Amino acid sequence: MAEQKKTTLPTGFGGSYESYAGDTLSLDKLVTKTPSATYFMRVSGDNAGARIENGDIAVIDRSLDAQSGDIVIAIVDSELVLRRFVYKDNKVLLYREDETPSEIMNKEEFEIWGVVTFTLTNHRENN
Amino acid sequence: MSRVIALVDINNAFVSMARLFDPTLRGVPVVIAGNNDSIIVARSYEAKDLNIKMAQPYFQVKHLEQQGLVRRSANFALFTNISQRVRATMEDFSLSVIPYSIDENFCILNDKEKGSLEAYGQLMRKEILKRTGQPCGIGISSTRTLSKACNYCAKTYPATGGVVNIYRNDSKRRRMLNVVPVGEVWGCGKATTKKLNELGITTALQLADLKPEEAKSKFGINLSKTILELNGTEATEWDPDYSISQQIIASRSLGEKTDCKKSLLASIAAHVSRGSKKLRNQKAVAKSITVSIQTSPFIKNEPGYTKSETAKLDFATADNRELLRIATRIFESIYRPGFRYSKTGIQLSNIVPVSEQQIDLFFNTETENKKTSLMSTLDELNSRYGNGTVKMATETTTNDWKGKSESQPPNYTGSWEELAIVKA
Numbered sequence: 001m002a003e004q005k006k007t008t009l010p011t012g013f014g015g016s017y018e019s020y021a022g023d024t025l026s027l028d029k030l031v032t033k034t035p036s037a038t039y040f041m042r043v044s045g046d047n048a049g050a051r052i053e054n055g056d057i058a059v060i061d062r063s064l065d066a067q068s069g070d071i072v073i074a075i076v077d078s079e080l081v082l083r084r085f086v087y088k089d090n091k092v093l094l095y096r097e098d099e100t101p102s103e104i105m106n107k108e109e110f111e112i113w114g115v116v117t118f119t120l121t122n123h124r125e126n127n
Numbered sequence: 128m129s130r131v132i133a134l135v136d137i138n139n140a141f142v143s144m145a146r147l148f149d150p151t152l153r154g155v156p157v158v159i160a161g162n163n164d165s166i167i168v169a170r171s172y173e174a175k176d177l178n179i180k181m182a183q184p185y186f187q188v189k190h191l192e193q194q195g196l197v198r199r200s201a202n203f204a205l206f207t208n209i210s211q212r213v214r215a216t217m218e219d220f221s222l223s224v225i226p227y228s229i230d231e232n233f234c235i236l237n238d239k240e241k242g243s244l245e246a247y248g249q250l251m252r253k254e255i256l257k258r259t260g261q262p263c264g265i266g267i268s269s270t271r272t273l274s275k276a277c278n279y280c281a282k283t284y285p286a287t288g289g290v291v292n293i294y295r296n297d298s299k300r301r302r303m304l305n306v307v308p309v310g311e312v313w314g315c316g317k318a319t320t321k322k323l324n325e326l327g328i329t330t331a332l333q334l335a336d337l338k339p340e341e342a343k344s345k346f347g348i349n350l351s352k353t354i355l356e357l358n359g360t361e362a363t364e365w366d367p368d369y370s371i372s373q374q375i376i377a378s379r380s381l382g383e384k385t386d387c388k389k390s391l392l393a394s395i396a397a398h399v400s401r402g403s404k405k406l407r408n409q410k411a412v413a414k415s416i417t418v419s420i421q422t423s424p425f426i427k428n429e430p431g432y433t434k435s436e437t438a439k440l441d442f443a444t445a446d447n448r449e450l451l452r453i454a455t456r457i458f459e460s461i462y463r464p465g466f467r468y469s470k471t472g473i474q475l476s477n478i479v480p481v482s483e484q485q486i487d488l489f490f491n492t493e494t495e496n497k498k499t500s501l502m503s504t505l506d507e508l509n510s511r512y513g514n515g516t517v518k519m520a521t522e523t524t525t526n527d528w529k530g531k532s533e534s535q536p537p538n539y540t541g542s543w544e545e546l547a548i549v550k551a
Contacts, residue, residue, distance in 0.1 A: 034258070035212075035215065036211075036212040036213075036215035036216045036219075036258050036259065037212070037216075037257070037258035037259070039539075039540065039547075040543075040546055041546050041547045041548065041549045042546040042547070042548050042549070043548075043549055043551050044548045044549065044550050044551065045550055045551040046551050047551040050551075052551055054551070057543075057546065058549060062257055062258050062259075062260075063254075063257060063258050073549055075150045078150045078151045078153065079150065079151075079550060080148075080150060080547060080548070080549040080550065081549060081550045081551075082549045082550065082551045096551070
């Protein structure tokens, strides 16, 4: 954020008005914490419990380590899948939230591709 | 005091880049093909194991598809993007990054890391893999030539864990150079290597132990610099100065006289490619471009037409695409049907060094930087694998322009329409 400095020049609105220029919210800055590690993917199918819908854009930060409870992109059987990652009783669970935990796996059976930090949903047909 | 110079080299770069978003490519033999999918420009380890060679025509190995060989085309927008992410990660670990090619970058490390430089290299390697999915080899020493040699060892010997550091460790330097063939030394071309071998010099260590003066008289100044570098003294230029020409002309008589707009435009596109490459080689940009077309002055019984026109660009550039866009516009305005043209040409003028490129209000530095890096990727590939490996679409005259190759990886990082799909 640019620093907001008010000037005290006696120039009517001019001084203070100009000093606010440049403060525009950037969605990019909000969701992209580590540009070199941030990627986007398109979600296919939905994962209702995680409130993620078909067609959403997932923002993924590969610089993060997955914590239990994170939504992640994982590679299972050579396929990119979106799952919740849970670490429990020394076991790793990957699951879709609308079902019972669907995949309980050994660590060797999958790889975490990256951690999902945001998803973007289009709420209007013609966007 | 010598600087700590690291070389970070992406293993099987184009394959590794294509694998990032496509897990089906992992663990199987993959090659990346350039030049209309015909020449192999990158191989996975599995493909190397099948004895597939670099620059081999694809048709020679096509039968290996039965053994699981997969071919992908190059996608330079994607590859350049991933290469930039590797560089950006390196920036976080170093004092400065000096790009060398799309898959090789030098960087200067803080020598306060000394003592644990190797561990630091491992840390950087791990982070690059994590953020970008790219496996790298890293060589660390006090010169670029030595770091390249270290990198060779890091790649060749898995026991190194991908990082070889010989900074300020002379006995390690000698042991390392002893296992590097002289032909692998940076700056030793085929001819030099052959000559050295004839003198009984086969290892990098033997070369390092030559007297620089002796090498200078027998092989010239460059090899004596290489020897200095192999002994730990920086001797090669980081930023060679290029002399800049005032204007660049590219023109050629057409093989056959023609009034076909498409062929004429293709020849102009080829001229623009050559001209803009010359510009980029000089690290310069042009502010004006002239396009000329003419019929043969030697044929008397046909109507003749000669026309040229110059356009000033809004911003000086060396970008092939931008120059081609303007050249096409000029061509469209000067072209007249009904003449059989014999020659086309372009001229670039108002040339200034990139460093003096005027930057005004509408100039988007970020976009310009991206353009520059895409262009340097293009030049690099053409110089590595032969001119014409990568071309602008307009340069292809064939009518059966197929559009995007089916085996090309999508532009995952540069197009919302081409994002990787993840199953929820």
